[in-house]
Each structure stands twice: as C-alpha cells, then as structure tokens.
Amino acid sequence: MAIIVDKEQKRIDIALSCKDLFIAKGIKNITISQIAQEAGVGKGTIYDYFKNKEDIVFEIVNILMAQFNATKEQRINEATSTKAKIKIFFDFFYNPDKADLREIFKEFVSISLTQSSKDIQEFLKDTHERYYAWFCAILQEGIDKNEIKPLAIDLAKGLFVIGDGFFISNTMKGSTQNIKEEITLHLDTIFKLIEVKQ
Amino acid sequence: MAIIVDKEQKRIDIALSCKDLFIAKGIKNITISQIAQEAGVGKGTIYDYFKNKEDIVFEIVNILMAQFNATKEQRINEATSTKAKIKIFFDFFYNPDKADLREIFKEFVSISLTQSSKDIQEFLKDTHERYYAWFCAILQEGIDKNEIKPLAIDLAKGLFVIGDGFFISNTMKGSTQNIKEEITLHLDTIFKLIEVKQ
DNA sequence: AATCAATGACTGATAGTCGGTCATTATTTG
DNA sequence: CAAATAATGACCGACTATCAGTCATTGATT
Numbered sequence: 001m002a003i004i005v006d007k008e009q010k011r012i013d014i015a016l017s018c019k020d021l022f023i024a025k026g027i028k029n030i031t032i033s034q035i036a037q038e039a040g041v042g043k044g045t046i047y048d049y050f051k052n053k054e055d056i057v058f059e060i061v062n063i064l065m066a067q068f069n070a071t072k073e074q075r076i077n078e079a080t081s082t083k084a085k086i087k088i089f090f091d092f093f094y095n096p097d098k099a100d101l102r103e104i105f106k107e108f109v110s111i112s113l114t115q116s117s118k119d120i121q122e123f124l125k126d127t128h129e130r131y132y133a134w135f136c137a138i139l140q141e142g143i144d145k146n147e148i149k150p151l152a153i154d155l156a157k158g159l160f161v162i163g164d165g166f167f168i169s170n171t172m173k174g175s176t177q178n179i180k181e182e183i184t185l186h187l188d189t190i191f192k193l194i195e196v197k198q
Numbered sequence: 199m200a201i202i203v204d205k206e207q208k209r210i211d212i213a214l215s216c217k218d219l220f221i222a223k224g225i226k227n228i229t230i231s232q233i234a235q236e237a238g239v240g241k242g243t244i245y246d247y248f249k250n251k252e253d254i255v256f257e258i259v260n261i262l263m264a265q266f267n268a269t270k271e272q273r274i275n276e277a278t279s280t281k282a283k284i285k286i287f288f289d290f291f292y293n294p295d296k297a298d299l300r301e302i303f304k305e306f307v308s309i310s311l312t313q314s315s316k317d318i319q320e321f322l323k324d325t326h327e328r329y330y331a332w333f334c335a336i337l338q339e340g341i342d343k344n345e346i347k348p349l350a351i352d353l354a355k356g357l358f359v360i361g362d363g364f365f366i367s368n369t370m371k372g373s374t375q376n377i378k379e380e381i382t383l384h385l386d387t388i389f390k391l392i393e394v395k396q
Numbered sequence: 397a398a399t400c401a402a403t404g405a406c407t408g409a410t411a412g413t414c415g416g417t418c419a420t421t422a423t424t425t426g
Numbered sequence: 427c428a429a430a431t432a433a434t435g436a437c438c439g440a441c442t443a444t445c446a447g448t449c450a451t452t453g454a455t456t
Contacts (some may be wrong), residue, residue, distance in 0.1 A: 002434040003420050026312055031410060042438035106311050112370045113308040116223055121372035128371055133359030151387060152347025156402065158360055158384030166356075172310045173326055174319035189349060193391040201401060201455055229445060240403040245447065 011049045014039045015059040022060060023103045026113070027053055054111045058120065061108045068092065082142030083191045087184070089135060090106050094180035106171055109164075135160050152194040162186060167170045209247045212237045213257040215349060220258060221301045225251055225309070252309045256318065259306045262299050266290065280340030281389045285382070287333060288361045292378035305370055307362075333358050350392040 017039045021030055032053060036043045050056050072088065079085045092098055112124060136156045142148040166183055170176045214281040219228055222255055230251060233243040248254050270286065277283045292294055310322060334354050340346040368374050 002422090003436060005436065030314060032412080033410080043411095043439050044413080045436080048436075052411080084341075094367045109366065109370065110311040111368070112309045113304050115226060116370070116372075116374075121370070124438095125371040125373070128367065151390065154383055154387040157380050158364075158387075161329055161363030161367045162360060163363070164366045165359030165361070168307065168311070168366050169326065169359045172307065172314070172319070173323040174316075175323070182355050185352055189352040189356075192349065200401050201399090224424070230447080231445080234403095241446090242448080243401080246401075250446080 005048065011059060012063060014041065014046070015056055015063060016047055018056065019060050019064075019100075019104070022057065022107065025101050027057055027107050054115055054122055057104065057107050057111060061101075062106055064104065068098065068101065076138070082138060082147050083187065083195075084143075085138045085142075086135075086159070087187060090183050090187075091140070091164045093167050093183060102167070102176070105167075109168070132157070132160055148191070148194045149196055155190065155194070159187075159190065204305065205247065209257060210261060211249055212239065212396075213254055213261060215256065217258050217262075217298075220255065220305065221298050225255055225305050226349055234309070248380055253304050255302065255309060259299075262302065262348050266296065266299065275338070278338060281385065281393075283336045283340075284357070285385055287336070288381050288385075291361045291365050291381060296302075300374070301363070303365075307366070330355070330358055344394055346389070347394055348393045353388065353392070357385075357388065 002058050004024065014035075018030075018035045021028070021038050030047055030053070034035065035044055035053070035056065039046070046056075050059070075091075076085050076088050079088055092096060093102070104156075112120070114122070136153065139148070139152055139156055143150050166179050170179050170182075212233075212269075216233045218234065219236050228251070231241055233251070233254065234244050237244070244254075247370055250258070270289070273289075274283045274286050277286055291300070310318070314322070334351065337346070337350055337354055337357075341348050341350060360381065364377050368377050368380075
C-alpha cells in the first residue's frame with residue numbers, strides 16, 4: 001500500500017555512512033544532528049532505525065566485525081600449525097589495516113561495559129560463546145594431532161581473553177604501538193611450554 | 199585572609215559521599231545536581247573541586263584502590279609461594295567484598311577508554327608501570343628462588359593483563375560469577391607448566 | 397576591608413518526541 | 427482501462443525536557 005523500505009539495509013547504510021565520523025571524533029563528540037546530516041536523512045529518521053547513538057555503534061561494529069571474520073575463518077583454515085592459527089585469532093588486535101575498526105571497537109567496549117541492555121548482553125554472550133567454542137576447537141585439534149599437550153585446553157579461557165586484556169590495558173595507557181610484540185611474545189612463550197617435543 | 203579549606207580533603211569527602219550513588223545508578227544515570235545534593239553542597243561547589251562527572255569517578259577509584267592496595271601489599275608479602283602471591287595480585291577481580299569497587303572500576307575503565315585526557319592517560323601509564331614492575335618483581339623472585347623457570351618472565355605482560363581480560367570479557371557478557379574459577383584455573387595451569395620440578 | 401568559599405539561577409546545547417507532510421501503492425469508480 | 431480517491435509507511439524538523447557547566451552574588455572569616 002505504500003513504500004516499503006528494506007529496513008535492515010537502510011540501517012546498514014546509515015551506520016556505514018557515519019562510520020568515519022565516529023572514528024574521527026568519538027561518540028561523545030558527535031551529535032545526532034550531525035549523524036543525520038552525514039547520512040543525508042532527517043533527525044527523526046535516525047530514531048526510526050536506531051534506539052540511540054550507542055545503538056549505531058553496535059551496528060557499525062557488527063557489520064565490520066562480520067566482514068572481518070569472514071576472511072579470518074579462511075585464513076585460520078589455511079594455516080597449518082596450531083600456533084599459527086591461534087596467532088591469526090588475535091590478528092584483529094594488531095593488524096595495521098584494522099586501526100579504524102579498533103577505534104570503533106574501543107567505543108563499543110566502553111558502551112558495553114556500562115550501558116548495554118539485557119538484549120545486548122545476551123547478544124554479546126552468544127557471540128562470545130561462539131568464538132570461544134571456535135578457539136577451543138583449534139586448541140583441541142592441536143591436542144588431537146599431538147602438537148600440543150592435553151593440558152593446554154585448561155588455558156583456553158585465559159588465552160582467549162588476553163586479546164581483550166592487552167587491548168584494554170594498552171588503550172587505557174594510550175599506547176597501542178606494541179600490542180603485536182606483546183601478544184606474540186606471550187603466545188610464543190606459552191607454546192614453548194605446551195608444545196609436545198618430538 | 200579568610201576561610202581556608204583543605205581542598206584535597208574536601209575533594210575526598212565529596213567523592214566518597216556520592217560513592218554509593220555511582221555504584222547504584224552508574225555515571226550516566228546521575229546528574230551533577232544529585233551528586234551535589236548527596237554531598238550536601240551546591241552544584242557550583244562540585245565544579246570547584248572536580249573538572250566534571252568523570253573526574254569524580256577517577257577520584258573515587260583512586261581513593262578506594264589506594265585503600266585496597268595498602269592491604270594487598272601486606273598480604274602478598276605474607277604469602278610464601280610465588281603462586282600464592284600472584285593469586286593475591288588478582289584478588290581484586292573476584293574478592294566478594296570488592297563487588298562495589300569493581301562496579302566503579304567498570305565505569306572507570308569505560309571512561310578511560312574513550313574520554314581520558316592526556317593527563318589522565320599519563321597517570322594511568324605511571325600507575326600501570328608501577329604495578330607491572332611489582333608483578334615482575336614477584337615473578338623474578340620466584341625465578342631466583344628456583345621455584346619457577348626463568349622463561350616465566352616472558353609471560354609477565356600476558357599474565358599481568360589477564361585480570362583485565364577476564365574482567366572485561368565477563369562484564370560485557372553480564373556474567374561476573376565465575377571469574378574466580380576462571381582465573382584460578384588459568385594460573386594453576388600456567389604454574390604446572392612453569393614450576394621447577396624438585 | 398580584604399579574601400576566599402559557596403551557591404543556585406541562568407545559559408547553551410542536545411537527546412529524543414511527535415504531529416504532520418509526502419510519495420507510493422491499493423482500491424474504487426465511471 | 428484510466429482517473430480519482432483512500433490508505434499507509436517513510437520521512438522530517440520544530441519543539442520540549444533535561445542537564446552540564448558558568449558566573450555574579452552572597453556569606454564567612456580574619
């Protein structure tokens with residue numbers, strides 16, 4: 001009876017159109033009016049597609065992460081050793097091409113910590129569990145192949161969270177230069193300990 | 199002259215008086231007027247002692263962390279094994295008595311990620327480095343005593359950040375119940391690997 | 397009288413709402 | 427079948443409520 005818009009697609013379009021604004025200025029320094037202008041729609045329209053400013057950040061992170069993870073899965077499958085696979089898993093935290101994405105991820109974490117609804121927490125939990133299962137599968141595969149000791153599976157959770165740990169720690173200090181070296185050293189050392197000597 | 203107030207003490211008094219408000223509602227859901235009322239001063243007075251709302255959170259975290267760490271140093275010195283010392287280091291993240299402090303710490307991290315000034319980043323960097331040095335010293339002591347392998351020192355940074363990692367990861371999911379078990383398992387497993395067999 | 401502390405009314409900015417308009421499609425009618 | 431009309435979702439921006447932060451004034455002390 002009337003115009004029917006692909007709501008999901010438009011949500012994506014709006015989110016992506018103001019991505020650079022978020023990266024450049026940060027959520028606190030942008031107004032909804034600016035976002036609307038950047039997206040080429042009216043202010044009210046923004047609220048037809050998003051609950052609030054934070055919701056836009058969630059959408060941006062979702063879109064970009066999905067894109068990123070599509071290639072990640074492939075790269076992990078191509079890697080041969082468990083160590084190499086695990087390193088790719090943390091690639092996001094130091095890949096120079098992903099600096100922009102990390103900038104938004106920072107906002108995302110900040111929001112998630114203090115302002116996320118039950119819905120969003122549920123979503124985060126699901127996402128987290130899916131990735132953790134994937135991570136465990138990689139480790140288990142290494143164990144089954146006798147590349148690493150069975151004990152390594154007990155390190156899964158602790159290893160899984162070190163990406164976040166390094167990221168938060170470095171971001172809070174304002175020094176994100178050397179995450180790669182830090183993560184690499186840690187993983188190399190862990191692998192020295194858990195690798196099965198042939 | 200005129201009335202001379204102990205500015206530093208009053209800053210502390212104001213900060214502590216609204217601590218519970220921050221814990222109960224979170225920074226986003228409190229107004230400066232509420233804070234002023236809770237502290238029993240005028241709104242303008244708040245701005246004589248703090249730059250903004252975020253600044254109050256920094257003060258609260260500083261005060262409470264300082265209190266907490268005073269006892270922490272002692273407890274670490276009392277512990278005999280390196281493993282026990284390291285576990286106490288992460289006590290903050292799961293000690294049931296510190297749930298309130300963690301609630302504010304959450305706000306603190308959230309702010310630090312996206313809104314901290316150069317000054318505050320500098321401060322965070324200093325604090326971080328001091329704690330990291332302490333952490334390394336504990337590990338080094340264990341190495342010198344031949345409790346753990348020399349290699350363990352390369353795990354320092356990665357171990358140091360797992361507290362933050364678990365905290366962020368669990369907080370984002372809204373499940374802070376099992377951090378203790380997770381950290382304990384991780385540390386126990388790491389120590390199985392780095393302990394020197396006698 | 398000089399000086400510092402405290403204050404709360406005021407201002408500017410902005411998040412979020414809501415009544416109304418417009419464009420498109422469905423339905424009716426000649 | 428074409429024109430007229432009805433229905434509806436998309437879109438909008440003026441408006442409102444709220445609140446962070448300021449500053450001119452008052453009050454207290456020596």
